Amino acid sequence: MTRKQSSQRRTTLRAAALIASAAVVVVGVQTGSAGADAQREAGATAVAFTGSQRAAAVQEAQAAAAGTAEAIGLSSQEELVVRDVVKDADGTVHTRYERTYKGLPVLGGDLVVHQKRNNGARSTTKATDARISVPTTTPAVAATTVNRSAVAASDAKAPAASSARKVIWAATGKPALAWETVVTGTQADGTPSELHVITDATSGKQLYSDEAIETGTGNAMYSGQVTLGTSGTGPFTLTDTSRGSHKTYDLNGGTSGTGTLFTNSTDIWGDGTPGNRATAAADAHYGAALTWDFYKNELGRNGIRGDGVGAYSRVHYGNAYVNAFWSDSCFCMTYGDGANNVKPLTSIDVAAHEMSHGLTASTANLRYSRESGGLNEATSDIFGTSVELYANNSSDVGDYLIGEEIDINGTGAPLRYMDKPSKDGKSADYWSKTLANLDVHYSSGPANHFFYLLSEGSGAKSINGVSYNSPTYDGAAVTGIGNVKAYKIWYKALSTYMTSSTTYAGARTATLQAATDLYGAGSAEYNAVAATWAAVNVK
Structure with a gap:
């Protein structure tokens, strides 16, 4: 099409x-x-x-x-x-x-x-109540030493360390003088790596590490015939001047730079098939526009950073790259072409998921590790789902499934389920002390489950033709308040009350405060938030 x-x-x-x-x-x-x-x-x-x-x-x-x-x-x-x-x-x-x-x-x-x-x-x-103070700001361990150990800690191919910078580490435990090293390279699946490694500047012990390249997956080529913001009168370019001058580029199999801005003699882009290079570009450009409109119209935010500046998109990354990722360093979204280069990962929910990593980085900046990392990933799933529902696109109907169209596992199953996350075989339905040991895509489970329950409630039901049956930790029934109120509460909590180190307990506090601000203490919405956190074992 x-x-x-x-x-x-x-x-x-x-x-x-x-x-x-x-x-x-x-x-x-x-x-x-x-x-x-x-x-x-x-x-x-x-x-x-x-x-x-x-x-x-x-x-x-x-x-x-x-x-x-x-x-x-x-x-x-x-x-x-x-x-x-x-x-x-x-x-x-x-x-x-x-x-x-x-x-x-x-x-x-x-x-x-x-x-x-x-x-x-x-x-x-x-983010911390600890008093910020260290005995000395003179390191006992040299930067060259910590750089070598940081490289050794990376699983990336061809790792290379930046010059370490001296910092105070206060995110965990007692504040300490530390070195921060950024190790770049390529992850096993072809995704770039920007591993931030924190090393104690006195003992040389590694204190923390997290990956700055935030990945996500979804479907492609399901938006149908759509309207895009373009520029020019012939040639035309994929430049959306009404949405922060967002641009979409063709990497043409490359893995660096911006590639070539999509340009065409007519204002027609793609034909609905992966064989036409502009098809993936049209999907990515459309998803970015929807996300911009959702942020502005529903959340009162003018772009990812709130400054009216658009990010940019890059499609056709690498060869048969089965992923998509957001990078703060380029302020851009990047999409692979999927298995056999015929399933570009450029659908509505993927675009919104990736842009929402940028939103999180510009607000709470949730660290991409442990519980805060799970909340980071869940935030992108939450807004990816919300944008898909907001779009009301008949060719890509909104649902609470993540990556339902791409069939990345070859079984027809989605990547993640918000109504019962454990259906993917890896995600957690409820909070437990072991949650921080999971990959952030799976420790996101309880927050995704919370969002579904807060939106739609527990039990068996059909929404937009999809059947769900969401359980609760204690078996108690939960009544939803609707998707709109749920995402407004989550955004309010993210943008004004969460910090870089927020845990699940902190997310409960933040969303309860957000519900108070929006609807009042003791309101039906406030009580629903409290009951829903209990339903995923966060009390």
Whole structure:
């Protein structure tokens, strides 16, 4: 089927109107005869900044950072660096900071300051409550030594280490002077590797490692005839100027660089078959546009970073590469062509999954390891599913299955099931102490299960033609509140209350606070969140 599009934008966006000065955003608050719950949700929903408004908000917060650090009780050796600013419609501002100690980055020291309007009540959410202090900032172990050990710790092909940088490690245990080394190479399946290795600068012991290239899989060529944002009048290019100038490139089997921007003499892209190189490009470009619209219209976020800047997509990566991945270093999404180069991994849910890794990196920055890594992967599954449902595309009907079309295992089964994650044979349905030992794609299970139950409830049912039967840990029935409320609660928690080290227990606290902000303490939604976490054994 032909992918057809126009250089003019054909989709009407529902965006909040903003009136702003250079540094202060002025937003109307819903009033009048609306009910208290409606007013509360409107007040707690994020306002979509333009790029200049966000830049002004960040600049304003940075100018006040020294005073903020003192006000929240940090030592004179510590400084705050603004990373993100989220403003609610009622004027509450959530400012996310990284920390430094004697000029060194504090990994795991991130925090969020929540400030009510008109200098009202202030509260702080911290990744760690530990006091940041080390006896010395002079390392006993040389950078060259830790680089060698970091390379040895990597399973990548042709590993190479960057120059180690000196940091304070505060994400686990007592804060310590450490080295951070980035080891690059290629993983066994062809995915690039950017392994971050943290080494104690006093003892030389490895403290932590995580992979910065975040992978995901899904289906391809199931969107049918779609409208894309393009530029030009002949030749045309896959450049979507209405969505942050997102571009889609052809790597043509390469594994580095951007390749070639898709260009065509007509505004027709692909023919619905993998033999036409523009087919995969059309799917990837369409998925990116849907995700952008979902973020803006449903979550009040102007792009992945909230700054109005689009990422870019690369298709036809490598040879028969059966995966897709997000990389913060290029701020881009990359897609392989799948088995035998005939199943490009470029569907709606894959695009949304990958972009949502960028969203997580720009907000909570959940570390891609252990429980926080599972929450990171679950966030991408949650928003990948939510975008697919939001798209309402008759050729790729929304569901709570991950990778249901690609048949990567050759059995016709999905990669993951949100209603009962253990059906894939590897994922966990419920939280347990051993969860942190699982690969992050499988420790995501309880959070995926939570999201399904919060959206749809427990028990047997059919949704959009798919049968589900979701159990609970204690056998108690759970009633869902709908997908829209569920993803709004998750996004609110992610963007304003989760931090880099959030665990499942922390996610429970964050989502309960988000439900309070959106719907009120003791509301039906709040009670549903509490009951649903109990249903996946997080109490």
